[in-house]
Amino acid sequence: MTETIRRAERVRASELLGRGWLNTGGKDVSLEDLRGKIVILDFWTFCCINCLHVLDELRPLEQRFSDVLVTVGVHSPKFEHEADPDALAAAVERYEIAHPVLDDPNLTTWQAYAARAWPTLVVLDPEGYIAAHLAGEGHVAGLTSLVEELVAEHEAKGTLHRGDGPYVPPEPVSRTLRFPGKAVPVTRELGGSDSSHGHFLVSDTGHHRIVELDTDLTTVVRSWGGGADHEKGHRDGDPASARFNEPQGLTVLPAELAQQVGYDIVVADTVNHRLRGINAETGAVTTLAGNGVQRLLDAERARSGAIESGSLGTEPLQISLSSPWDLLWSATLGRVVIAMAGTHQIFTFDPATGELSIFAGTGLEGLLDGSAETAWFAQTSGLTEDADGDIWIADSETSSLRVIRTGADSDAEPGEAATPEVETLIGEGLFDFGFRDGAPEQARLQHPLGVTALPDGSVLLADTYNGAIRRYRGEHLAADGTTVAASVSTVARGLKEPSDVLLDADGTNLLVVETNAHELVRIAVPQEYLTVDEGATQSQRPATAVSPGEFSLAIGFSAPTGQKLDDRWGDPTQLKVSSSPENLLLDGAGNSEGLRRTLQLNPEVTEGVLHITARAAACDGAEGEEIPMHAACHLYQQDWGIPVRLEAGAQDELTLDLRGVR
Structure with missing residues (x-):
């Protein structure tokens, strides 16, 4: 599929400029230093779940081609806090990034490479030319083919240099806890005795384990996972041999239910895309849900703006999850509630039956209230339940506090289920x-x-x-x-x-x-x-100068090799446009089919942001042939926030690229 992603024209790469470098032993890195290597520039920001997915997608590629490939993380912050160099250094350590990272707080290199979204990947060939420019995640298959092609081509030309890259690993630091993520109190007998009452269970995320802390908050009473070397991975078994990968949320089941199902604690094993169970008495760790394959949004259902309501099935080990981040035992629902950050949805899990269900969210990223089935979330990372049975949400990427009104205290007729509704209390958007x-x-x-x-x-x-x-x-x-x-x-x-x-x-x-x-x-x-x-x-982000009045917006998309646009139910593409301030757009706002739109920009507004969401659905199959009945279908989506500055005589069109490579 390399013909889908490789640029036809040869464009010289721009120099890598920023505030400084991490993971290089204090040395700056130039393009000249990287000559002879294939380079992947990964434009990322550490708040972004899609960027974290890309870090993990690239690890096998980096290992396989370690003598010819150099990944350079270009950290271009979205939030103000992410521009803090200490916060960036902590994130590089936390996510165990094993390649050089350029600190680009002023988006200098971001702008030089015309990045528009997080994450963006730019591939440079060994002679310093841009070979590919990709937005979003899920590109590892196409990148693998492209790297293989570039290796063969430049080895034949004599322009490929094998050997170590500029990465210098940092000195390890010994700590009791390392980037802990979540904590829950132990409020009942746990493990056959009441000795744990008053203690706290903590996800020791950076050590890839779960710990029980004494009331002094420093003494580790017991732990599960990681072993002596704090090794990450996926393995069930006893506390010493079990392995997690950056676990986050956890919750304790009611005693009666725990006795029934054989485990007390449920863990969101985030990077493994799984739920795990811990039997506090025996110490045994088991996998409860997730097949380890990252869940992707269902194309056909997302196109209609509605999710698959209800159950995903009762074979949880066969169902894909995506970065579960927090967990909550809901007494109202009688289920474990899951903040599925990777698909921007809220799931539930019934320990008694193994049933997984989608509770809220279409899977589209953003801030949209309404019924649970039509609401949009953005990387939900925190959950709690109040006395009325409503579920409160820390929706991180929209910097918002939201609540799902479950209707537990409603006046619904007996036997009539209340419809959950989503409401935003604090927050405006992405x-x-x-x-x-x-x-x-x-x-x-x-x-x-x-x-x-x-x-x-x-x-x-x-x-x-x-x-x-x-x-x-x-x-x-x-x-x-x-x-x-x-x-x-x-x-x-x-x-x-x-x-x-x-x-x-x-x-x-x-x-x-x-x-x-x-x-x-x-x-x-x-x-x-x-x-x-x-x-x-x-x-x-740097503002784009645009002309007031009539303005053309176009989104480029081509389905990857082996796929075709899914036009069985009409136009498989969709474009949503809005603006801040709202009066920046006199015409052209809203949601409609197609990837082109004519806007009317208000000449009385001097600057603002165009918010653009593009989607395209494609299925496995060849052009000119009917899509097989059971073909796998994929939804490609990208969100942009384009700052604009209105100037007479500036450009009157904007083209963005929605690339689909899998």
């Missing part, structure tokens, strides 16, 4: 964030990862990239009987990427998982809350 308290509609977060519901009805957020714990409180009655409006306030700040927050057993302290400090900390609940206003902002 590229809007900030640090602002006050009225919820004006408040801003920055990539929150954790959430917990408190007994008083308020909700706490681990506002990760703001280094803060935030509190949302809905409209309520004061002690004097007056109505108090809903508000957002700050409980604590100055933390190092807090990824989870919960109420301590004593009810007077909060427990925070401070990921980049590699520890759990207690914070006293303050008598008065802070009010912070550091403003609202949007992702800062």
Whole structure:
């Protein structure tokens, strides 16, 4: 399939410029240093789940072609916090990135290579020319073919140089915990005795294990997975031999159910795309769900904007999952709720029957409220359930707090199921964030990862990239009987990427998982809350000068070799366009078939952002032939936020590329 991705023209690659380099032993790397190697430039940002998928997709390719291929991660931040060099260094360590990384906080190299979306991959040949330019994930098969082709071509020309690249591994650091992700309290007998009551179960993500911490938050009582060398992988067995890969969320089942199914703890084994179970008494680790293959969005159903409702089946080991990030035992639903970050959906799992179901989300990334079946989420990373049975969500990529109203407290007729509804309390969209308290509609977060519901009805957020714990409180009655409006306030700040927050057993302290400090900390609940206003902002990328008035937008797409556009039910492509501010677009906003649109840009608006989502559906099959009945179908989607600056005489058209390579 290399003919699908290889450029026909020869374009010289631009120099790699930024603030500095990581994983090179302190040395800068130039294109001249890389001459003779095949180079993959991976434009990424560490908040992005698709970028994390690409890191793992590339690892086998890097190992196979280690003497001829060099991957260079070009970190081009989306969020303000990601431009912090210490935060980037921590992310490079956390995700065990074993290639050079260029710190590109001002998007200098990003702009030089015309990157528009995260992730973007650019392949350079051994002579320093651009061989391919790809957006999104799922390209490893095409890249493998392209690398094989470039190796053969340049070995024959004598321009391929074998040997080590510029990667220099960092010195290892010994820690009790390493980038812990999530924590849950032990509130019942666990493992045949009550000795664990009051302890905490923690996903020690960077050590690829689950630990039980004593009440001092530092003493490891016992652990599961990783072994003495903290090795990652996938293996069931006893605590020492079991292996996880960057586990995140975990939840404890009710005692009666645990006795029935044979395990107490359910773990989101994130990079393995699986759910795992732990029997606290025997220590045995088992795989509960997921076949280890990353789940992709169902093309046919996503085209219609609706998900497959209900069950995916009761053979959970045959079903693909995608980066499960957090878990919650829901007493209301009687199931484990799963934040399926990789497909931007909410799943459920019934331990008693093994049934997996999609509970909410179409799988399309964004912020869209409404019924659970039609709502859009964006990398949901935190879950909690309140006293009414509603499920609260930290939706990280939209920097939002959202809630699924389950209807558990509704007036539905007996035997009539309530329809879950999704509502956004804080947040605007994929590229809007900030640090602002006050009225919820004006408040801003920055990539929150954790959430917990408190007994008083308020909700706490681990506002990760703001280094803060935030509190949302809905409209309520004061002690004097007056109505108090809903508000957002700050409980604590100055933390190092807090990824989870919960109420301590004593009810007077909060427990925070401070990921980049590699520890759990207690914070006293303050008598008065802070009010912070550091403003609202949007992702800062170079603006494109465009002409006001009539403006043409086109999305290029060609199906990969071995696939054809799925036109069985009409046009298989779709384009959604909106803008910030809304009045930037006088005409052309909305959702429609096709990948071309004529817009009318308001001459009275000087700058803004065009929000564009393009989708195309293709199925396995040859051009000119009918698609087989049971052919595998694929949905290709890309989201862009294009900052624009309106100038008379500037370009009046924009072409973006939606490439499909698998």
